[in-house]
Amino acid sequence: xxxxxTVIQDKLTDKFGNKVTGFIQQHDIFSFEVxxxxxxxxxxxxxxxxxxxxxFLTDICGVHYPDFEKDRQLAVVYHMHNWMDNxxxxxxxxxxxxxxxxxxxxxxxxxxxxxxxETYDFNGIIFKGHPQLKRIxxxxxxxxxxMRKEFPMEDGGRTDKDDRFFGRTTDNAxxxxx
Amino acid sequence: MSNSSDIKLVDAPEGVQGEGFFATxxxxxxxLARANSLWxxxxxxxxxxIEFMATMASHYDVARFGSERMSFSPRQADMLLVxxxxxxxxxPILRQVYEQMSEPRWVIAVGACASSGGVFDTYSVLQGIDxxxxxxxxxxxxxxxxxxxxxxxxxxxxxxxxxxxxxxNSPEYKELLASYNIx
Numbered sequence: 001x002x003x004x005x006t007v008i009q010d011k012l013t014d015k016f017g018n019k020v021t022g023f024i025q026q027h028d029i030f031s032f033e034v035x036x037x038x039x040x041x042x043x044x045x046x047x048x049x050x051x052x053x054x055x056f057l058t059d060i061c062g063v064h065y066p067d068f069e070k071d072r073q074l075a076v077v078y079h080m081h082n083w084m085d086n087x088x089x090x091x092x093x094x095x096x097x098x099x100x101x102x103x104x105x106x107x108x109x110x111x112x113x114x115x116x117x118e119t120y121d122f123n124g125i126i127f128k129g130h131p132q133l134k135r136i137x138x139x140x141x142x143x144x145x146x147m148r149k150e151f152p153m154e155d156g157g158r159t160d161k162d163d164r165f166f167g168r169t170t171d172n173a174x175x176x177x178x
Numbered sequence: 179m180s181n182s183s184d185i186k187l188v189d190a191p192e193g194v195q196g197e198g199f200f201a202t203x204x205x206x207x208x209x210l211a212r213a214n215s216l217w218x219x220x221x222x223x224x225x226x227x228i229e230f231m232a233t234m235a236s237h238y239d240v241a242r243f244g245s246e247r248m249s250f251s252p253r254q255a256d257m258l259l260v261x262x263x264x265x266x267x268x269x270p271i272l273r274q275v276y277e278q279m280s281e282p283r284w285v286i287a288v289g290a291c292a293s294s295g296g297v298f299d300t301y302s303v304l305q306g307i308d309x310x311x312x313x314x315x316x317x318x319x320x321x322x323x324x325x326x327x328x329x330x331x332x333x334x335x336x337x338x339x340x341x342x343x344x345x346x347n348s349p350e351y352k353e354l355l356a357s358y359n360i361x
Contacts, residue, residue: 138302139267146301158305160294 003085005030008052015045020091029090036076036093040103046080046089047108054080054089057105060115062123066097066149073097076125078105095125104129122147188214205343212256212282213338214244216331219255221275223262226289226321230261233324243331252278257334258311261321263291264304276311277360281346284338286330287313290320312354 005025012020012032020042022033034042046054058079065073072094081088093102104127105112116127117136124145127133135142144151191210193202218240220230233240234248249255252275264272276285287307290296293316295305307313314337317330345351355361 137267139265139269142266142301144301151301153301154299155295155301155303155305157309158295158299161299 003051003053003082003087008087008089011049011052012042012045016042026090029088031090031092034091034093036095036102039076039078039093040105040107042091043078043080043105043108052082053084054082054087056081056083057109057112057115058088060105060112060119062119062125062147063092064123064148068094070098071096074100074123074125076102076119100124101126101128103127106130121145124148205341206339208343209339209341213335216243216245216257216284216334216338217247217249217255218245218257218259218331219249219252219275219279221258221260221272223264223268224291226261226292229321229324230259230288230327233327238324238328240328240331243328243335245331252276253280255279256283257331258283258285259288259327260285260292260307261288263296263298264307265302266304267302269304269307269310272307273310273360282338282341284314284334285311286315286317286334288317288327288330289322290318293318296320310358311360312358 005023008030009023009032016034016038019035019038020032022031024031043057046052058081059077060079061077063075063077065075074095074097075092076095077090077092079088079090095102100123102125104116106116106127107129113131114136116130117133119125120127120130120133121135121138122145134140138146146153188210190200191202191206193200193206195201220227222228222230232238240246245257252258256279258276258279260272276283285307287293291298291303292307293313295303297320299305304310315330315334317326319326322330342348
């Protein structure tokens with residue numbers, strides 16, 4: 001018998017109450033929101049419960065919502081996959097824009113190590129308890145978190161483009177080598 | 179030596195010729211020798227590198243221009259060919275490769291990315307390798323065809339031929355390197 005989304009929802013609500021909210025079926029993936037302080041407990045439950053069996057952490061990534069209220073300006077998105085029933089889920093943890101901190105998932109999935117480093121690299125989200133939280137793809141000297149909306153995508157060092165025609169305004173803070 | 183009329187020899191430099199002797203400037207002779215045996219160091223990071231592979235292979239055959247031997251050690255190379263997008267994280271490595279090359283050394287930036295960053299006007303990409311090392315010849319194109327890369331090499335040969343043997347000791351050249359913080 002396949003794993004029904006109502007079963008997932010009921011089990012999570014029974015166990016965590018109002019820490020887990022906003023259940024919604026978005027296209028073909030069941031999604032919900034988890035209180036950022038309970039992230040690790042919820043993920044452990046999803047992984048270790050004998051019915052749910054979400055044994056694989058597919059992806060971790062970050063999203064920046066600069067227009068939201070302060071406590072919800074950054075989000076971490078987790079994708080998990082149950083290989084036995086072939087069911088996928090997605091959940092978000094919203095974080096404070098000034099102090100984006102969430103517990104690491106490396107105690108549950110070793111594969112979370114690089115994914116959390118990437119999320120830190122691009123969104124500046126701090127994963128508490130991560131064994132080596134440093135940049136992974138960008139150069140170490142970089143001072144911006146490029147996927148945050150306040151940093152322009154373009155490189156201000158470009159000299160052969162006329163800014164007026166390309167909508168470019170300011171330098172990407174201290175991001176030029178020379 | 180073959181008598182075939184297909185073989186084209188390099189012209190002798192300007193000089194005075196008489197019976198049993200030929201006199202010319204040392205600069206011209208050295209320039210001629212250097213220009214016709216430029217050992218390339220391919221620094222290929224993306225699609226321009228694929229075009230260079232075609233340039234090396236039999237159909238276009240860069241060996242016809244004296245660049246038979248690819249040098250994968252910077253210390254035995256004369257001509258650094260940078261082909262492809264250089265990420266900012268790659269920039270110090272490219273710079274180190276350039277510093278390891280011994281004089282005389284020349285650089286060709288092949289393609290839009292190496293020359294200016296190309297379409298990648300973004301936080302992670304170096305906006306032209308001339309931000310970190312001096313460049314002698316720029317080859318446009320995205321990617322350039324092998325003919326264009328050969329044209330770039332031939333343009334560099336013209337530079338090499340007309341260059342003074344001692345140019346590398348000149349104040350201008352030292353000033354150029356100093357502007358890149360390369361000693």
